[in-house]
Amino acid sequence: MKKAAKLAVVAAAPILMAALWMDEQPSYKPYRAPVLSPPAGSVPVSGREVIPQGGELKNPLLPTAASLAEGKTFFEINCALCHGMTSAERGPVGRKLTPPPPGLDSEMVRGLSDATIFRAITFGFGRMPQFREKLTPRERWSLVNFLRTRK
Incomplete structure (x- = not known):
């Protein structure tokens, strides 16, 4: 009986060792969607805003009293x-x-430029977090307008 138990332990050891190493293997994540850039000029269907990293954005909001108050x-x-x-x-x-x-x-x-400030607020940089999910584009442009009035 002791010989059979020893044989079972010896036979199971490689399987148990493999189970310990399985967590450390690189693996394919089948449910993770690939990150693709949208084609130029396309309209997002996910409902998320697409802000090009290049090119110059133009502030669509005039610095009205309401926009400045909201930005403040x-x-x-x-x-x-x-x-x-x-x-x-x-x-x-x-x-x-x-x-x-x-x-x-x-x-x-x-x-x-307004576009540079808007991108910094949107995407963050360094230790500054991104506000893309926290503030709407209109709110970020109001914030840009307010920053322009500070002395």
């Missing part, structure tokens, strides 16, 4: 925590970051 609200909610209400002092989260995030009323930001 979104700035206070989403941006001021890191960038601060003024360039002189960062927000409570921004003070903890090294290096601190830039002030959004600085000369650097004033020199950027």
